[in-house]
Amino acid sequence: MARSSDEYKKLKKNIKTYKSILRGVPEVSNDTTLHHLKVQSYILLTHAAFEEYLEEIAKKLAAESVANFLSTRKINTCVASLVAFETVAQFSEDSSRKAIKRSVVENLNSFVAIAKRNHTNDVGDNHGIKIKDQKKILLSVGIDPEEVDAVTASVMDAFGTKRGGVAHTSKITTSETRSSAVREVETILSGLKSYDDAVEDAIRAL
Numbered sequence: 365m366a367r368s369s370d371e372y373k374k375l376k377k378n379i380k381t382y383k384s385i386l387r388g389v390p391e392v393s394n395d396t397t398l399h400h401l402k403v404q405s406y407i408l409l410t411h412a413a414f415e416e417y418l419e420e421i422a423k424k425l426a427a428e429s430v431a432n433f434l435s436t437r438k439i440n441t442c443v444a445s446l447v448a449f450e451t452v453a454q455f456s457e458d459s460s461r462k463a464i465k466r467s468v469v470e471n472l473n474s475f476v477a478i479a480k481r482n483h484t485n486d487v488g489d490n491h492g493i494k495i496k497d498q499k500k501i502l503l504s505v506g507i508d509p510e511e512v513d514a515v516t517a518s519v520m521d522a523f524g525t526k527r528g529g530v531a532h533t534s535k536i537t538t539s540e541t542r543s544s545a546v547r548e549v550e551t552i553l554s555g556l557k558s559y560d561d562a563v564e565d566a567i568r569a570l
């Protein structure tokens with residue numbers, strides 16, 4: 365098992381900090397409006413932390429892999445994936461990407477650099493942790509969330525749906541309790557170690 369990345373350590377620290385918001389909230393019941401709001405705030409903040417973590421490790425793997433390619437010409441899975449996804453995007457009628465000139469396509473160094481830049485833009489446009497969001501930012505750097513840890517990918521997908529419900533409704537729900545929210549967050553945090561290992565292993569192999 366790879367050592368935890370700095371990004372994962374930061375995530376763990378943030379999750380621990382956000383748990384303090386739940387101080388005073390009963391484990392299995394929400395007795396006041398304030399209790400409901402605290403639980404919902406915890407869900408929103410931890411969701412944001414998970415989203416930031418996924419984006420950071422994706423950008424890190426892309427940056428390390430492309431830098432290695434430019435200096436050694438070694439094409440790893442990440443670089444190959446960046447090129448493949450960029451090629452498909454260039455030919456997609458639904459793509460908003462600016463067309464790349466033929467001279468650039470014929471220069472692999474330039475094409476890889478542009479693919480990395482566009483991936484960074486895609487990551488910046490990301491707004492979620494559902495499976496489709498996970499794949500949007502990780503598949504293009506050679507990491508398939510469902511192959512790495514299908515259970516964690518699915519749990520995050522459900523958590524992403526829950527976050528959407530909290531963020532897009534003014535109605536205060538009572539179904540989420542402190543214990544259920546914390547349990548779900550800790551399950552995701554633990555599961556994300558497999559994502560972390562996959563990225564760190566890929567970087568170590570450079």
